[in-house]
Amino acid sequence: MAQTKTFSQKMPWNDRAGKFAPFKATVLVLLALPALWLLYRTLTGGPAEPTALGPRPYIAAIHFVGDWTIYLLLITLAVTPARRLFDWSKLIQVRRMIGLAALAYILLHFVLYIFDSKWDLGFVVTEIVKRIYLLIGFVALLGLVALGVTSTDGWVKRLGGVRWNRLHKLIYIITPLAILHYYMQSKIDVSQPVLMSGFFFWLMGYRIMAKRGYKEGFVPLALLSVAAALLTVVVEAAWYGIATGVSVERVLMANLDFSFQIRPAWWVLFAGFAVTVLSEIRKRLKPAGASARGAPASRPG
Template identity: 50%
Template structure:
């Protein structure tokens, strides 16, 4: 069955759109490589771009299950595997480019992974994602049974390790790393709320998660700067509260969370309007 078909064998517009979206970063990277648009250090730029897209797509894949509950749109489940495999593709590209940058000296690559903590963490995340990718096919799902769900919960550990790797790689330029960490923390809150049987279709519950997610993002950013650069965490928290020229990641996470909280209201209003229109034309 082709990638763009659903389980019934029909062409799926949702899967086509997803396939196009996850392919665009790789195509742009290929074009810039051919046209010399990667700057004076092309390997470094390509390594960073592929790694950035790997964790971005991984975060989106983790957002699928909460989105299904919030939007009550089960068809989204059809793209979760595609997103996960795409994240693995960019991770493998990220690692492959690093190997190429080291002149394909596998001894040097292995020693660097062992000696550099951020590389060790990133490699463990890659190994977990590779194991999940190898067991993502229908045959492995049937063969593993209940163990499949337990194994694939490791994706959250992989995402956490990837976020730590991202922080350690970016060092003081940690804006996007903080943003990614904030989204992961917020997704963790959605998961916790679902386990406690809180209604993820309730705007109040979602707004509460948005506020808490924003606070956790500010805390994660402050903790990173404290541990990584010895900047007092209170200074970072103060910067988050003062709304300077650059809007801090915590506010972006809060805004995104509040936008999600509005979605059930909009969906209900649109559904009610459609039903009213049907009644008028009946």
């Protein structure tokens, strides 16, 4: 009986007591959807193409899975702000699951790259050593592997809370490394990496504010959103200036021209203000005297 209970407790869709948890099961399904969508597109095609991924299916799959790795890293980092701002204590139950999903996707990203290299491991190693963007991505992968291996309760006990927390703050380094890898393999158009950078700035800025006692409030969050958007513009201008020689003025003017495309900084600003307004609405609708729910944020993320 004890063995059955232990086994059931290990199932990702169950809670710590081994009982089915609908919220965790829903999140698990959502995390699997991108991989299932990729599988569907791989197995479907037409007369012209064997798969729906186009003429270079491995490259398309590698980019798709890599994108989702970064999305999941950012979602992992968003758990703590969302839990605090929206009083959503259940989010803490799925943070580890989201982090492990990011690990699964980055491993799939790497395996697909090996497939595309025709399983020539010598070539893969040589390319990682020769190409800086591959080396950066590989370091991010190793970091995520370390966090995934030590994510269990057993490792928390072995390392102790303080050392475990210190180790898992590596996510603050792994995420920007993954985004930098994204920049470098995107070549000319870096709109998506710039957008991911902006969200990362907001999430890290929130942590800095929270340490100084500003965990919520319209003015601090609004100022954070403006600062993250401005920093996004600066990074975009700097990247284009260094990588392509495009002048800073042209990038700045592009951010003020909405006729062709809304630049990433505006999406960062919009998302930041949306969070600000929604958190204020939540706070005002909260019953007077209600205590904040949720366990203390003793772990990074």
